Amino acid sequence: MTTRLMMATLVAAVSLSACGGRQSTLVDEGPAPQKAGDATTQLAAGDAAFALRSDKAKVNEAIKIWEEAQAVDGTDAQIPLKLTYAYFFLANAHIIWEDDEDALKVAYDKGVTAGERAIKLLSPDFAKMIKDGKTWEEAIPHVKREGLPGLYWYATNLGRWATLDGITTLLSNKDRIFAIMQHCEKLDETFFHGAPHRYFGVAYTKIPFPSGDLPKSRGEFEKAVAIAPTYADSKVLFAETYAAKAGDRALFKKLVEEVLALPDDVIPELVPETKNAKRKAAILLADIDDKF
Known part of the structure; x- marks a missing residue:
């Protein structure tokens, strides 16, 4: 148990890195988000499941519903925001106690991807700057208050994933997340x-x-x-x-x-x-x- 908690703290403590070892979806334009229908009912069902998140099965149920809702309405930023936190919670409150480092990495990585989706929807100017080759340090100041949640949960999931991926990944882009958190502090x-x-x-x-x-x-x-x-x-x-x-x-x-x-x-x-x-x-x- 002590070993698990030490790992939890290490992962939480040294979230100072970025995307060595993974390709950010922010640099890949991909298809434009589409709205094929109304996901309101699915969002409510996911919320109801996540309200019972002390049960790991309910977290996974909420994630499944919200992922399906995102396929219905890819234009609603609240969906990836819900997902990025849900993946973080799944890792930090459930998987962390199971001594399954691979599963931790998968959950945090999915949290990163959801965070990137939220950033694209909430801060399109920022996302375009990254896609166009600007550095994160150049682009981060262009995120406004409404983009803070996506940016924060992206960085938090990314830092924890990178810590698990290894010291090279941890150190390769530590200045990026530090800059993100400085901007988050400035915003709120x-x-x-x-x-x-x-x-x-x-x-x-x-x-x-x-x-x-x-x-x-x-x-x-x-x-x-x-x-x-x-x-x-x-x-x-x-x-x-x-x-x-x-x-x-x-x-x-x-x-x-x-x-x-x-x-x-x-x-x-x-x-x-x-x-x-x-x-x-x-x-x-x-x-x-x-x-x-």
Whole structure:
């Protein structure tokens, strides 16, 4: 169990890479998205299944329905947005506990592809710049607030896939995802419960390599927690990445105990996510003497 959680943290922590080893669909025009019908009923059915996502089978059911809905209406950006998060959740809350690295990679890779579809629909100017050969650093500033969710979940899935793919992939384009997260922070630092600050909190425990910048890391985590005090994953990552590396046992213990004390429904729409974070926190607390 500890090994699985360590892998989960490594994957979450070092999401600093990009697309070495895979071809981005952003550089392939492909057929233009088409709307062949109304996917409203399918979207609702997928939503109903995903509401029960503590059950892995329900996550897979939702994904199947939304993939079918996307074939009906390829112009609705909400469909790939639902899919990119669903694949992330499938990996992060279910497959991660199964010791199946290949399945993890597949799920995150599918999350990347869904994120790319969302980017094309939400930020067509950005997507065109990438297709035309502009660098990501040149194109990223052209993404507006409405494009933030697609960009963020694309980068998050991509970073986790790349971490699993190997150190070369991890390092080859790390500056890209860092730039994406900087832009996400600029667009809305509160997005998904302080996600940009949470990312930088983890990142600065690793960079500059190898010692990181622990004061910056702590500052970023504190910002994430201030934005969303009851979002459990911020405190789990704060404990496991910053507090463990800083040798701060008291902070480590405080953070994981705060997570374990949270009601499962502290954020009503994120009950499965909170339960998953509490599962990680319980393992961290059980292993505290091994870390300090």
